[in-house]
C-alpha cells in the first residue's frame with residue numbers, strides 16, 4: 044500500500060457498518076492505490092478495527108473540500124477483487140431501503156452480506172469461487188439442458204414422484220396473464236388451488252427464455268414449507284444442475300450462507316429460495332421475484348432496519364425490470380387494495396384462482412356456540428364426538444391453540460399471588476414437563492415453588508390452558524377410544540417447545556404424514572403451510588381473543604390464520620368431502636366467522652377496508668412508530684414527547700406537521716421486558732411523501748434530543764416505518 048501522498052493514489056468512498064447513533068450516515072473516505080469500481084468489496088481500518096466495506100461513491104459523510112485533510116485519511120487495507128463488484132441495481136436497492144426505513148446505508152448494506160465475508164481475504168475468496176464454479180459445471184447434465192421454453196411441457200421431475208402436471212384452466216389463465224402483462228401480480232388463489240405450480244411454471248418460462256436469467260422465490264419460513272423447497276429443487280436441479288437452486292435463510296451455517304450468496308452473486312444459482320433476508324441477495328440477472336404467502340408477518344423484519352421484504356420486492360422488481368408475483372389465499376389488505384381494478388387506481392394485477400384442485404371442495408366450517416356448552420369445558424361434546432368419528436375411521440384431526448406451555452399462569456388459591464415475571468410486564472408460563480415457570484419474553488426460567496412465595500400456601504394451581512395442558516386433557520378424553528387397528532389413540536404436540544432441537548420438527552411432521560398420529564395438537568405453527576393429506580378435521584379451540592384486540596390488524600391475522608388452518612383439512616380427494624373446520628366461540632355470529640364460513644375473503648376484506656377507510660388507517664394512511672427504551676417509563680416517554688415538542692418548534696419539521704399527526708407517547712403493550720421500559724409514539728399521515736420527509740428531518744431532532752441531559756435514562760430508540768404491530 045503506497046503512502047497517502049503516493050502518485051496515483053486516489054480518494055475512495057467506502058460504506059462500512061456504522062452504528063445508527065454515531066451519526067456517520069454516509070460513506071467514509073480512504074486512499075486507494077488505484078481506482079476501484081463502485082461496488083467492490085474492501086477491507087478498511089476504522090479506529091482500532093478493520094471492517095468490511097463496499098466502495099460507494101456519491102454520498103460522503105466527510106464534506107469533500109472543507110474538513111477533508113488528506114494527511115489524516117488512511118489507506119484501504121485490501122480490495123477483494125476476486126469478487127465481481129456489486130451491481131448498481133443492488134446499490135440502488137440498499138440506498139432506497141436505508142432511506143425509506145430511516146437507517147444508514149452502511150448498516151443495511153453490510154447486514155445484507157454474508158457474515159463470513161468479513162473474515163476472508165481476496166485469495167481465499169478466489170479459491171472458494173473457483174471451487175463453486177467447478178462443482179457447478181460438473182453437476183450440469185447437458186442432455187437435460189432445455190433448448191427452448193419448457194413451459195407447456197414441463198420436464199419430468201427428478202424424484203420420479205410426480206409426472207408432468209396438467210394445469211387447470213385457472214392456472215393456465217393466470218400463467219397466460221403473467222406472460223402478457225408487466226405486473227406486479229397478486230395471485231389470489233384458494234388453499235389447494237395450485238399456486239406453487241403457477242410459480243414454478245412462470246419461473247421455468249423465464250429461466251428458459253435466457254440462459255442467464257435468475258429467479259428469487261421467497262417464503263415466510265423454509266422449515267415450515269419443506270415440500271415447496273423439495274418441489275423447486277426437484278424441478279430445477281433436473282434442468283440446470285444440482286447447484287442451480289440454493290437456499291438462503293437464517294437457519295443455515297455461515298459457510299452455507301456464503302456459498303449460497305456466492306452462487307447467486309456469480310450467477311451460478313438460477314433460483315434462490317429464501318426467507319425475507321433473500322430480498323437483498325445479489326442476483327445480477329434477476330428476472331422474477333415470487334413472494335409466497337405474501338400476507339405473512341415474518342416478511343417484516345423486527346430488528347435493525349425494520350424492512351418489509353414484500354414491499355422491497357415490489358420496489359426491486361421495478362428497479363431491475365424483473366417481474367414480481369405475490370401469492371396468497373388471504374392477501375394482506377394492503378396488497379388486496381393495491382390490486383383493485385386499474386380504473387379505480389389499482390397498481391397490481393390480480394390473478395384469481397378460486398377453485399381447489401381435485402375435489403374442488405373447501406372444508407365445511409362449523410361453529411360451536413360455547414355459551415351453550417357445559418361451563419368451563421375445553422373441548423365441547425360435539426367437537427369431541429366429531430374427533431371420535433375421525434379416529435374410528437382412521438383419519439387425522441388437528442387441534443390448535445395459540446399458547447404454548449401448560450398454563451399461562453400459576454395462581455395461589457388463597458392470596459392474590461400470580462406467577463408474574465419480576466423483570467417483565469407478563470406472567471411466567473407454567474411448563475409441567477420440567478416443572479418450570481418460564482418467561483417467554485426475557486427467558487427467565489425457575490423451578491416451580493413448593494408453596495406460594497407470598498403466603499406459604501402449598502396449593503398453587505394452574506390457570507388457563509396452553510398446548511401442553513390441552514394435550515394432556517385430550518389424552519384423558521380419548522383414553523378409551525381405539526384406532527381401527529385396535530391400538531390406543533396417538534396424540535402428538537408440535538410447538539416451539541417440542542421443536543427446539545434441530546431436526547425434531549421434520550421427524551414429527553414425518554410421523555404425521557405416515558399416519559402414526561391420530562390427533563395433532565399445537566400452536567399456529569401447525570396451521571401454516573404443511574400439506575397433511577389425511578387430516579379431515581381442524582379445530583380452533585379458543586380463537587376469540589383476537590376479535591377484541593387493540594391492534595387493528597388482529598382480525599386480519601386471525602382470518603388468515605383460520606383460512607390457512609382450514610386449508611389443512613381435506614387435501615386428499617378421497618377424504619375431502621368429510622373435511623371440517625371447527626371453531627369454538629362465544630361470538631358465533633361475528634362477521635369474521637360468517638365470512639370464514641363462506642370462505643369469502645373478498646367479503647371480509649371489503650368490510651375491513653371500509654372500517655379502515657372510515658378510521659383513516661392503513662392502507663388509507665401511512666404510519667411510523669418511534670420506539671424508545673429506557674430505565675423508566677417516564678424517561679422513555681419524556682424523550683419521545685420532548686422530541687415531538689422540538690419538532691413543532693423547528694421550521695423544517697413544523698411545516699410538515701399540518702399534514703401529519705404526532706400522537707402522545709404511550710407505553711408499549713408489553714411495557715417492560717427484562718427490566719427495560721418501552722414506550723412508543725405513533726406518527727401518521729395521509730401522504731407517504733410527507734411522512735418520509737418528516738421522518739428524515741426528525742431523525743436529527745431525535746439524535747439531539749437523546750443527548751439532552753433530561754434524557755439520560757434513554758437506552759436506545761428506533762423508527763419503525765409501516766409497523767405491523769401497534
Ligand SMILES: [Zn+2]
Nearest residue numbers: 455458495498
Ligand atoms: Zn398465596
Ligand SMILES: [Zn+2]
Nearest residue numbers: 464467482485
Ligand atoms: Zn420476563
